[in-house]
Amino acid sequence: MTDKTKHLKEKLREMQERGEVWELRRLNGPTGPRAIVEGREMIVFASNNYLNLAGDPRLREAAIEAIKKYGWGAGSDWSIAGYTDLQDELHKKIAEFKKTEAGLAFQTGLTTNIGTIAKIVGRGDVVLSDELNHGSIIDGIRLSRADKVIYKHLDMGDLEDKLRQVHDKYEHILIVTDGVFSMDGDVAPMDEIVKLADEYGAMTYVDDAHGEGVLGGGRGIGVEFGVEDKIDFQMGTFSKALGSVGGMLAGDAETIEYVRNTARTWLLSAAYPPAVTAANIKSLEIVLSEPERVKRLWDNTKYFKKEMESMGYNTGNSQTPIVPAIVGDTKKVRELAHRLFEEGIFVLPIVFPMVPRGTERIRNQINADHTREDLDKVLEAYERIGKELGII
Numbered sequence: 116m117t118d119k120t121k122h123l124k125e126k127l128r129e130m131q132e133r134g135e136v137w138e139l140r141r142l143n144g145p146t147g148p149r150a151i152v153e154g155r156e157m158i159v160f161a162s163n164n165y166l167n168l169a170g171d172p173r174l175r176e177a178a179i180e181a182i183k184k185y186g187w188g189a190g191s192d193w194s195i196a197g198y199t200d201l202q203d204e205l206h207k208k209i210a211e212f213k214k215t216e217a218g219l220a221f222q223t224g225l226t227t228n229i230g231t232i233a234k235i236v237g238r239g240d241v242v243l244s245d246e247l248n249h250g251s252i253i254d255g256i257r258l259s260r261a262d263k264v265i266y267k268h269l270d271m272g273d274l275e276d277k278l279r280q281v282h283d284k285y286e287h288i289l290i291v292t293d294g295v296f297s298m299d300g301d302v303a304p305m306d307e308i309v310k311l312a313d314e315y316g317a318m319t320y321v322d323d324a325h326g327e328g329v330l331g332g333g334r335g336i337g338v339e340f341g342v343e344d345k346i347d348f349q350m351g352t353f354s355k356a357l358g359s360v361g362g363m364l365a366g367d368a369e370t371i372e373y374v375r376n377t378a379r380t381w382l383l384s385a386a387y388p389p390a391v392t393a394a395n396i397k398s399l400e401i402v403l404s405e406p407e408r409v410k411r412l413w414d415n416t417k418y419f420k421k422e423m424e425s426m427g428y429n430t431g432n433s434q435t436p437i438v439p440a441i442v443g444d445t446k447k448v449r450e451l452a453h454r455l456f457e458e459g460i461f462v463l464p465i466v467f468p469m470v471p472r473g474t475e476r477i478r479n480q481i482n483a484d485h486t487r488e489d490l491d492k493v494l495e496a497y498e499r500i501g502k503e504l505g506i507i
């Protein structure tokens with residue numbers, strides 16, 4: 116019998132040879148600024164858990180209470196018979212958090228993007244998309260069958276040129292961008308994007324996955340730039356700073372109602388367990404009521420970034436708690452990551468095709484509850500090993 120998946124296995128082997136296969140690291144307990152990884156305690160510098168909410172006792176407690184009251188599974192899609200009063204409360208909380216009229220939860224951020232973008236534009240429309248947008252945005256655009264025009268990363272001049280080229284030819288235009296870009300930690304100028312969108316009659320969509328809990332006092336990029344009522348679609352996720360899982364969408368009431376009635380990922384996929392809903396509500400409450408948490412995150416970020424730069428590391432255009440150490444050499448970045456890991460610092464090398472060749476890096480992600488000793492230990496190791504390897 117012929118092996119019908121032989122070509123896939125060959126592709127896998129090629130990926131293995133190029134070092135493109137993810138090696139999984141096993142955590143043996145909760146994640147936090149520190150965690151037990153492969154049996155030993157490490158400083159975690161590779162997690163999206165910016166505000167240290169993933170292990171927060173109040174989220175656990177909210178989930179446990181919800182399990183007692185609602186059981187485990189939701190029993191159905193939200194659209195059919197899996198919608199609870201808790202879910203209703205979460206939708207209101209999302210709107211309050213984002214300062215919009217309405218909010219909607221999805222299973223994940225990825226399904227929010229794919230399901231929403233596929234239905235808000237279609238054949239005969241055009242999407243203008245930043246060249247470094249997240250893969251789930253790219254997939255959503257593909258599913259929509261709208262035409263796609265890529266503009267240069269954060270280049271407002273290029274965005275305007277492209278708007279000028281398309282605005283007569285298409286009925287509807289959508290500008291879509293990540294808020295915070297996950298590999299570089301740089302930020303989209305939402306005030307300028309919204310202004311251009313107004314001039315050319317385009318809708319705007321921002322993916323705030325790495326902005327919530329970080330920008331705008333924790334509320335995200337819309338509030339950061341004071342344009343929360345001018346962005347048509349604010350998408351987000353509970354899986355990063357909010358320490359949980361689940362996607363969200365915020366906007367005006369009728370637009371959200373339209374998405375809820377058309378997005379296949381909302382209509383045709385199961386509700387997550389009510390315990391997740393309860394934890395997500397609690398997480399939004401904590402971010403709003405504990406601004407000092409966001410402040411600690413920024414204090415740590417500023418300290419770490421300044422010290423890395425003064426040692427001679429290239430942190431690119433980082434403006435957020437994503438602080439890359441750009442090495443620009445696959446072998447060296449792997450060696451650096453390996454050495455840091457050996458010293459109890461959980462980082463991962465990020466190489467082509469995740470980032471362009473020549474910009475291979477370690478992506479450091481800061482936690483609000485990293486102590487000064489944690490940061491100093493990491494900085495000392497970066498300095499010593501970086502010098503040994505001739506990086507700085």
Ligand SMILES: *Cc1c(COP(=O)(O)O)cnc(C)c1O
Pocket residue numbers: 223224225226228249251293297322324325352353354360361362
């Ligand atoms: C993580 C991420 C997503 C996906 O969110 P999940 O809730 O983890 O599915 C989407 N967009 C961006 C920019 C992200 O960083």
